Amino acid sequence: MDHSESSLLDAVLASIDETPDPRLRQILTTVTRHLHAAVRELRPTNREWEQAVEFLTAVGQKSDATRQEFVLLSDVLGVSMLVETINGADTGTESTVLGPFHMVDSPVRELGESIDLVGKGEACVVTGSVRDVDGTPLAGATIDVWQCDENGFYDVQQPDSQPAGNGRGLFHADDKGRFWFRTVVPSHYPIPTDGPVGDLLTATRRHPYRPAHVHVIAEAPGHTPLTTHMFVADSPYIDGDAVFAVRGSLVTEFAEVTEPAYAERYGVSAPFRHAHFDIRLTRAAA
Template sequence: MDFNKDTATRAVQDSFRETPDPRLRELLDALTRHLHAFVGEVRPTIREWEQAIEFLTAVGRACTDTRQEFVLLSDVLGVSMLVETLNESEGGTESTVLGPFHMVESPPRALGDSIDLVGEAQPCLVSGRVLSSDGTPLPDAEVDVWQCDEKGFYDVQQPGVQPSGNGRGLFHTDPEGRFRFRTVVPSHYPIPTDGPVGRFLGATRRHPYRPAHIHFIVRAAGHTPLTTHVFVAGGPYLESDAVFAVKQSLIVDFAESGDEEEAERNGVQAPFRHAEFDLILSREPT
């Protein structure tokens, strides 16, 4: 078969006919079909295609042990959120993107511990329950938490400035499915713009900002793991998140409290900020 614009797609698809894994064969078939259709529609010049390859090469080279530029690219193109949405389990808390900063293991912490290792301005208490979709509390559920500081930086972005593990914690719920920890209210922040994804945003005149949020990964036996955020109500960029991750159900009020007794019980000083919410997991299909 001559390889030309009319036969190219079928020729490549046929080359995958002997792929033993049927799902892999399906994915490659669809990838070839859509990629060839894209090229046929926009008809890139040879130099434009070279530039595309150079861009992807630069994205790969920007990845390190503490930075995932390809995740960032997936995020700003909305692909990460689309994959999350397509795979979302019914009946549970809505999911959002993992993000590029879950690069290190969160240190195990006891309930009530602080994940703020710097001692920044106003303390914040975060508390709630992990529940099954039928409302049953889930004891000993794993709650993995990470966030930026009050200035908008994660610990991995400021080695030598922030202690390793700042803003991170791995907790387990109590017998009633409750979790709690002390922290600070995170800031909105720009995603990294000093690499190829940042240059891409600049070329398209898109801002790089994310609204303030705390990340969670929650796991419990017999349930589908949940990756989500909690967004700080009232902050900027809730309507224009650079990675398209905001869902209304995940916006939570971090209200100021002057309750001295509650402050003493939780090891903070009044006034403090308090966010309380439930994280709901869907049962794994049987």
């Protein structure tokens, strides 16, 4: 058998050529072609290739029911955001990355309920609406939100100090597509650095920080589900997100409110922070 570099690639591609699923055949062919090209360009030693395999093995071993290290790797390499950009709608609210912490179901909550089960951070009220891109309110739309606490930790990271479901909530918009809930202002935070992705950041002298944000998944019948963020406008790292996910249209003012009457309306004490986020969903393809 001819084991020249080009003939080896040809042999592998020929072995894929009979794959019945055309999309799978396309994916395998393209990935194989680019992977072989990268190896030919880099000329890795046997030990370097072993280290690459060991790194990917460690990424898999670090993943568990509440930690997805492969998602984290995709995020810090900008691949997650690239996929979002490719698949993003031309109209409607811009999408961004899912992140590695949407690993548990958000508890169903009533409109106006608080997703903060601890009560130590700066009080915040989030209001918004879900509409079609033509402005039609989407009654009953679901809004799934999750966020870290005021110290930058998600509930799944601190099961001994945060109750399960802290910072999470699944809401249904009212008959005018409106939603509102209470929470605390989230903090900027470092992505987990105690695994192989953290080692990669250290080796490349990159910081691990994300600006403060609230994750949102919005869904309504007949519309394409949206995964997005509300970024806190004055947060550190708003211009240097470690996972490249900030979009200007998603940067949201968390304004201080001092009027007692306004605070009473939402069941909080003044002063508090208020953020408003309107969501526009595109219609799903027929």
